[in-house]
Amino acid sequence: MNREHKQGGNETGKVAAQVPWLEWVASCIGLLLVLGVFGVIGWQLFNGATVPPVITVEVENVAPVEGGHRVLFRARNRAGEAAARVEIEGTVSTAGADPETSRVVLDYVPGHSEQQGGLFFSRDPRSGALSLRPTGFADP
Amino acid sequence: MPVTSERYAIGLARAFGGAIIFGIPLLMTMEMWSLGFSIGRGRLLLLIAFTLVLLVGLSYFSGFEKTFSLKEDAMDAFAALGVGVVTSAVLLVVLAVITFDMTWGDIVGRVALQSVPASIGAMLGRKQLGDEQDMDAEEERKREAGYGGELFLMLAGALFLAFNMAPTEEMILIAFQMTPWHALALGVLSMLLLHVFVYSIGFSGQESRPEGGTFLSTFLHFTLAGYGVALLVSLYVLWSFGRTDGVSVAEITNMLVVLGFPASLGAATARLVV
Numbered sequence: 001m002n003r004e005h006k007q008g009g010n011e012t013g014k015v016a017a018q019v020p021w022l023e024w025v026a027s028c029i030g031l032l033l034v035l036g037v038f039g040v041i042g043w044q045l046f047n048g049a050t051v052p053p054v055i056t057v058e059v060e061n062v063a064p065v066e067g068g069h070r071v072l073f074r075a076r077n078r079a080g081e082a083a084a085r086v087e088i089e090g091t092v093s094t095a096g097a098d099p100e101t102s103r104v105v106l107d108y109v110p111g112h113s114e115q116q117g118g119l120f121f122s123r124d125p126r127s128g129a130l131s132l133r134p135t136g137f138a139d140p
Numbered sequence: 141m142p143v144t145s146e147r148y149a150i151g152l153a154r155a156f157g158g159a160i161i162f163g164i165p166l167l168m169t170m171e172m173w174s175l176g177f178s179i180g181r182g183r184l185l186l187l188i189a190f191t192l193v194l195l196v197g198l199s200y201f202s203g204f205e206k207t208f209s210l211k212e213d214a215m216d217a218f219a220a221l222g223v224g225v226v227t228s229a230v231l232l233v234v235l236a237v238i239t240f241d242m243t244w245g246d247i248v249g250r251v252a253l254q255s256v257p258a259s260i261g262a263m264l265g266r267k268q269l270g271d272e273q274d275m276d277a278e279e280e281r282k283r284e285a286g287y288g289g290e291l292f293l294m295l296a297g298a299l300f301l302a303f304n305m306a307p308t309e310e311m312i313l314i315a316f317q318m319t320p321w322h323a324l325a326l327g328v329l330s331m332l333l334l335h336v337f338v339y340s341i342g343f344s345g346q347e348s349r350p351e352g353g354t355f356l357s358t359f360l361h362f363t364l365a366g367y368g369v370a371l372l373v374s375l376y377v378l379w380s381f382g383r384t385d386g387v388s389v390a391e392i393t394n395m396l397v398v399l400g401f402p403a404s405l406g407a408a409t410a411r412l413v414v
Contacts, residue, residue, distance in 0.1 A: 019361075023287050027360045030368025037371060037400075038327060040393040045320040049390065082316035082391065107309075110316060112388035140316035 053083035094128030158265010163258035176250030224259025297410025337408035370403035
């Protein structure tokens with residue numbers, strides 16, 4: 001790769017006025033990236049980047065595993081601000097028995113982003129009502 | 141001067157020194173251990189391949205001997221990777237990060253990931269710790285390489301520094317703490333420092349520094365291109381470590397600016413190290 005550029009470099013020395021194509025490509029990519037990055041950040045400024053977290057949880061998949069049942073979920077932050085230490089609590093309630101509760105803490109759920117996780121239950125969540133909800137978060 | 145096995149052995153010893161010195165910050169970083177098994181296998185393979193290509197290029201610019209062919213550069217690159225792997229494996233065992241009741245997949249993953257900074261260190265160690273090296277040949281080579289060479293050195297510098305910071309949780313934590321204003325300020329500061337370094341250290345090189353170079357042309361051709369390289373390297377490293385999975389574009393942008401700060405400093409000062 002470098003040996004090819006050697007040629008271009010020598011030419012630059014002789015013909016100072018001519019800018020090699022590689023310089024154009026690199027500069028243009030740089031310019032586009034900078035504009036893109038600053039554009040997205042600028043957009044955030046006016047689009048609620050400072051709205052406190054709103055977390056929703058969806059169940060993705062329930063499967064029997066060794067020693068119980070596993071519930072995979074997806075936690076989505078619908079607001080702009082990132083949430084840290086998000087606790088997700090899942091409850092399986094069946095008629096005639098105490099509800100079973102499992103909890104997990106997600107390190108971070110960034111703004112407008114999602115994180116996946118899982119909970120284990122000894123009881124089959126499909127045998128009763130399964131509910132998952134976020135119980136709280138901290139500012140990062 | 142012909143390279144005898146004795147001289148090669150001295151070079152190899154320096155490579156081990158470099159691997160330890162440049163690799164130690166990450167060898168003692170907790171996140172690197174867990175990334176060793178959690179990083180996607182495909183991404184890990186790609187990272188090792190990318191490192192090999194980088195090592196071949198680094199060997200061309202600053203190997204311990206003047207190389208004459210792609211074959212020699214490739215041999216040096218594999219030697220450096222080997223040194224990196226051996227150094228990482230030994231140190232991880234001594235630090236009790238690797239124990240023999242772990243699965244092979246886990247052990248190999250941890251060693252492979254650590255060998256990335258260690259092998260780059262091995263390649264650089266030959267230069268940094270060596271004294272008998274043909275500096276003129278090296279300078280000549282950097283001059284000959286022209287703009288493509290500059291870009292490559294910036295890429296290597298950016299990758300090395302970005303790779304040292306990216307595994308830590310602080311990178312994403314800082315990104316989450318920042319408001320858009322902070323991110324804008326950090327982005328501007330990164331470019332400003334990159335530009336100052338390009339000028340004051342004469343990083344832009346002999347061909348491009350002459351009086352003819354106006355502020356705008358240096359800014360466009362080196363600062364902007366360099367910051368572009370830094371951002372791309374940051375994105376690649378963040379993606380490799382799975383930091384971008386499921387994360388929105390806005391938050392990824394913040395992370396890019398955060399990691400782009402050390403990456404652009406690495407790009408600006410690459411010439412000092414390489």
